[in-house]
Amino acid sequence: MTWDQMQPLLVQGCVDTLYMVGWSTAVAALGGLPLGVLLVLTDRGGMLRNTAVNKVIGAVVNVGRSLPFIILLVALIPFTRLLVGTFIGPTAAIVPLAVGAIPFFARLVETAVREVDHGLVEAVQAMGGGTGTTVFKVLLPQALPSLVAGLTTTVIVLVGYSAMAGVVGGGGLGNLALTYGYQRFETGLMLATVAVLIVLVTLVQLLGDTAVRLLTRHERKGG
Amino acid sequence: MITTTDLTKVYRTRDREVTALDGVNLHVAEGEVFGVIGQSGAGKSSLIRCVNLLERPTSGSVTVAGQDLTALAPAGRADGGRPSAALRRARSRIGMIFQHFNLLSARTVQGNVELPLEILGVPRRDRARRALELLDLVGLADKARVHPGQLSGGQKQRVGIARALAGDPKVLLSDEATSALDPETTRSVLRLLRDLNRELGLTVLLITHEMDVVKSVCDSAALMRGGRVVESGRVDDLLATPGSELAAELFPVGGDPATAGGTVVDVTFHGSATAQPVISQLARTYHIDISILGAAMDTVAGRQIGRMRIELPGRHEDNVVPIGFLRERGLTVDIPAAAGTARTTVPTEEAVK
Structure with missing residues (x-):
């Protein structure tokens, strides 16, 4: 296969991967953030302590985390068809990707929020702040750097997951490497795909690290 | 100004009970600086946290500025229950400063001082004006735009004080506010508290394990041991009391x-x-x-x-x-x-x- 033949395939694969990863990241962030915060708030010693709710969310998150993604992908086919009308193609792949990433990101959010110094929560409560104030003015802003780092990790995991989306005809770079490179012995294309994936993941990590550095610059200066 | 009656706090863990406060009766008069001194584990920290109900007392009552705060707390849950709106309002009228300052590193100094005003629903422009006034009062007018990470310990505590004063409180609670500071800085922060007490008529309840703090700013003092107040009174009266432990430890x-x-x-x-x-x-x-x-x-x-x-x-x-x-x-x-x-x-x- 020549470079001219490979190029359109790579471009299309890239576009599909970015499309799938982009949308599923957005959904995972929107779903994982409240779940992660709730996991902290409803836990023992939390502001909305509620053991039942905490156990249920915890269990759902654990089940979501323990299912191998490839199983989730197939298991969710009926749900995906219900939601987007089809279970084939990049748009359909977004559903299992997002569902798989929500519990993953929720745990990262939980860890990030737990790391916020309890003294700050106490200070805000002493000022007369309620739960909403504590979450939106203290927990989330203070945890923002960790949240961004967690989101970066989530995006990278999603790039990996999206390769498996090829199983349901999701397209993307992973699918390209699998169908052309592995099954048709097009080693050149496979290597090119892997190279593009490495560049993509590196760029995402670099972007995330830069964002975290910018967000924490005033904390490190001077000490 | 602050009265606690038979205040008791018992922490229950799975296999044992720890009595942190064992029937504490304390009376802090309006406009005085009252120091509670004791070793760690004496119950001082539990006491000051019970005053604004950050910790719910197991029994007994707390009255601040004529308002029975314990009546505002929903009964039933041992701790961690959501504070009622009335309790949150009452808390906003009680300033508090902490040993480790507890400033938000994500906000500027001015943003930190504005936080209690945001909770009170003060409009943005008034917030900024008030925050700058307060920073001026604590001598940090030029630091409004920097982040707490760039300040020294003493400066951080001054920001903490400015923040505690934002809600125009009549009472200031100080939880070991100078314990993380060096002696020089401790003196200047105590001097500031003294000045605020005089100029604003602020009633200050402070807890400390340092006798020097009591010596330099307190009108009255109480000695705590094992969850009880062993001795309390005006410092000059205590000194005139034969056999006073506080007097012996102060001098x-x-x-x-x-x-x-x-x-x-x-x-x-x-x-x-x-x-x-x-x-x-x-x-x-x-x-x-x-x-x-x-x-x-x-x-x-x-x-x-x-x-x-x-x-x-x-x-x-x-x-x-x-x-x-x-x-x-x-x-x-x-x-x-x-x-x-x-x-x-x-x-x-x-x-x-």
Whole structure:
């Protein structure tokens, strides 16, 4: 296969991967953030302590985390068809990707929020702040750097997951490497795909690290 | 201004109970600086957290500025229950500062001071104006735009104080506010608290494990041990109380009380007695030689106060007249007990310390 033949395939694969990863990241962030915060708030010693709710969310998150993604992908086919009308193609792949990433990101959010110094929560409560104030003015802003780092990790995991989306005809770079490179012995294309994936993941990590550095610059200066 | 009645706090863990507060009755008068002192584990921290109900007392009541706060807290849950709107409003009228400052590193100094105003729903422009006023008051007007990470410990605590004052409180709670600071910075922060107390009529309740803090700013003090208030009162009254533990700890005088052939006497100077040359008068009147074994003099709340340990020649029985002379001059006289003897109101163990 020549470079001219490979190029359109790579471009299309890239576009599909970015499309799938982009949308599923957005959904995972929107779903994982409240779940992660709730996991902290409803836990023992939390502001909305509620053991039942905490156990249920915890269990759902654990089940979501323990299912191998490839199983989730197939298991969710009926749900995906219900939601987007089809279970084939990049748009359909977004559903299992997002569902798989929500519990993953929720745990990262939980860890990030737990790391916020309890003294700050106490200070805000002493000022007369309620739960909403504590979450939106203290927990989330203070945890923002960790949240961004967690989101970066989530995006990278999603790039990996999206390769498996090829199983349901999701397209993307992973699918390209699998169908052309592995099954048709097009080693050149496979290597090119892997190279593009490495560049993509590196760029995402670099972007995330830069964002975290910018967000924490005033904390490190001077000490 | 602050009254606690039979305040009890019991922490229950799975297999045991810990009583942090055991029937604490405390009264802080309006406009005074009240210090609660005790070693770690004495219950001071639980006490100050119960005053604004960050910790819910197991039993007893807390009244701040005439309002019974314990009545505002929903009963039932042991702790961590959501505070009612009324309790949150009451809390916003009580300022609090902390040992580790508890400033938001994600916000600027000004943003930190504005936070309580945001909770109170003050419009943005008024918030900024008020925050700058407060920063000016604590001497940090030029630091409004920097982040707390770039400030020194003393500056951070000043920001904490400005933030605590934002809601225009009548009461300020200070939880070991100077314990993480060096002595120099501690003095300047205490001076600031003193000034605020005088200028704004702010009532301050502070807890500390440092006697120096009580000495330099407190009008009144309480000594806590094992969840109980062992001693409390105005600092100058305590000093005039024979056998007061607080007085002995505020002004520790050295010297071994067990000297052969002499009588050791602890003399506490307070009020007008400090101005008189009593010791030389005593020596001249009775023609006796007086040795000074140890002494501590200081200014407490603007008044000269001190203790001195002196030795008079002869046994106690021979010195009844000179001791009477000292008492007549308005001094508090204590006979510290040497180990093994029990000739005083002070428990032996405490006097030796």
